[in-house]
Structure formats: C-alpha cells, structure tokens
Amino acid sequence: MSPQLHGRQPEETAAFQEAFLAAFSKTGTIRSASKALKALKPPISVSREIVTKWIANDYLDFAYRFKLAQREFAEYLEDLALTYVEQIKPGQNPMLLLAMLNASWPDKYRPKVVIQDDSSVLRLLDELRSIGAASSTSPPPLDLPPLHPHIQSSLLDRLRALPSPPTGVRSTTSPTGERLPEEV
DSSP states (O other), rough: OOOTTTTTOOOHHHHHHHHHHHHHHOOOOOOOOHHHHTTSSSSOOOHHHHHHHHHHEEEEEEGHHHHHHHHHHHHHHHHHHHHHHOOOOTTOOOOOHHHHHHHHHHHHHSOOOOOOOOOOOOOHHHHHHHHHHHTTTOOOOOOOOOOOOHHHHHHHHHHHHHHOOOEEEEEEEOOOOEEOOOOO
C-alpha cells in the first residue's frame, strides 16, 4: 500500500507534499509546517505519521525533496545569522541561533573533535591518578614568585579577618607560611 494522503490520487498527494515542503523549508519542523498548512484556506491536514511514511517509503521521491527542504531551512538560518551579525548590538547573545545552526547543518556548523591517538590522554590520566594517590594529604606548596610586601600584607590581613573555622577543622600552613583552615 502506498502512503497516500487519505486515499488521494498521486497528483493530489504530490500537491500536498509540495505545500508541506514549502512550509517546512520556512519553519524547520514538521509540527510547525503542519500547523501552517492547517491555517490555509482551505486547510490542509498533514500529520507527522504521514510525513514519516512518505520519508520511509520515499513516496513520489519525497525523502530527497525533504532533505532539500531541510537544507533550505538551514540556509535560511544562515541568512538570519549573517543579518544578525551585521546588526548585533552589545549585550545581544547569538547562542540560540548558533545552536539551531549546529542542529540544522551539523556538517558545516558543529565543531568536529577527533582524537586520533588517545594514548597520551590515557597516560596523562594515569599520571594524575598516581599523583593524587601519592599526595593524599595536602598538595605541595606552589612555587610562586614572591609577592610585593604591601600585597602580601593586605592578603594576610584579609585571611586573618576571616571567621574562625568551625569545630572539626584544623589549621595547616599556606605556601606563604601562614596558618590556614583544613577539614579533618
């Protein structure tokens, strides 16, 4: 059985498909395209189920034409993005548009991350695990350049002004030699 629309003739179904694809290329979703067709006079009813059947059975070459409509919508988003870039003002955020471009045209806009040789990553993880296991107490002091005495004094004053640690917390020595709280 061919996936015609409500038993219509192929010519009528082709016209319904064209109307659907025209709406889809502007809206980008089956739901929105179907809703747009229902708003026409006379209304056209195309369900998600029939669109899925048209694609699965490639009825009247629909699968290919559907891909073209998807590309047309992706290009519409790209045009929108270019217009947005020309008119962007400080504080405006293009993240939603970028997310839609990633979803609609992944081969062009989705970042490609390829790990060719993960052995160095695995070695690094093993090394970090062994460092973490070896230093289960406190981390080694940082080898930082000396601070200007005025800055060091100001930082130490701020540390001293902090409230006392709660019970169950002990002090340890900071890289500068000051006592800092440490959980027990």
